[in-house]
Amino acid sequence: MYLFIVRHGEPDYENDCLTETGKREAFLTAERLMIDRIDEIHASPLGRAQETASYLAEKTGLPILTEPWASELDHTTQSAMFTGEPIGIGIFPSTYLEAPEHRKMTTEEALAKLPGLCDTGFPRKYRELCSGLDDLLFRCGYQRTPEGFYFPLAPSGKHIALYCHGAMIRSLLGHLFNIPYPFLGSSFHENHCGVTILRFDSDTGSSFVPKLLAFGDIGHLYQDGNCPCFYLDGDPF
Numbered sequence: 001m002y003l004f005i006v007r008h009g010e011p012d013y014e015n016d017c018l019t020e021t022g023k024r025e026a027f028l029t030a031e032r033l034m035i036d037r038i039d040e041i042h043a044s045p046l047g048r049a050q051e052t053a054s055y056l057a058e059k060t061g062l063p064i065l066t067e068p069w070a071s072e073l074d075h076t077t078q079s080a081m082f083t084g085e086p087i088g089i090g091i092f093p094s095t096y097l098e099a100p101e102h103r104k105m106t107t108e109e110a111l112a113k114l115p116g117l118c119d120t121g122f123p124r125k126y127r128e129l130c131s132g133l134d135d136l137l138f139r140c141g142y143q144r145t146p147e148g149f150y151f152p153l154a155p156s157g158k159h160i161a162l163y164c165h166g167a168m169i170r171s172l173l174g175h176l177f178n179i180p181y182p183f184l185g186s187s188f189h190e191n192h193c194g195v196t197i198l199r200f201d202s203d204t205g206s207s208f209v210p211k212l213l214a215f216g217d218i219g220h221l222y223q224d225g226n227c228p229c230f231y232l233d234g235d236p237f
Helices: 022-033 049-062 093-097 122-139 167-178 182-185 230-232
Strands: 001-007 038-044 064-066 142-144 150-152 159-163 197-198 212-217
Touching: 001 022, 001 167, 022 049, 022 197, 038 049, 049 064, 049 159, 093 182, 122 142, 122 167, 159 167, 167 182, 167 197
Parallel strands: 001 159, 038 064, 038 159
Antiparallel strands: 001 197, 142 150, 197 212
């Protein structure tokens, strides 16, 4: 099975929809995913993700399967630790990793105790995202083991597209690969409509960790001769 995780196009956050640039990005992303022969389209319930997914749904005739759990981190996950004022932890400041205790490879339980995270709604939201992803993977024939691997029960072999959000994607990758969120939050960033590709083994004999084939790929956004907004604006968030 292949899982294509797609960040939404450039958004108008105030109205929770896409800008004109975002619509162009969504169109080009749909063109690219048509080549990947997507079997199912899943999406966050938020408008910007639904609108981005709609371009592929229109091209394929597939319905958009809304995943209620797949919404972005919100105000409840803000932390006042870094600036003294509540700020979102979608982008984790790299200075946080200067403290040795913040660099340890921790379990999800220990992650919830780290300063900057434990005093926010992040642990709850992180568990919600992880549980939702594991439920989706279970429906596709893969079960997470207590050790943090995945066991193929009845692999579907499908190509699944999941349209969602930046900080959420980093949370999901942390769960899939057992990497603490501060590492991903400080160093891994994807452009609008970046495509992350994961391969799940189909051999039913043993547990495995998914293979990361691409992270936030934006090659398709150059197809009309324009530069992706990430580089034009300097700040994609």
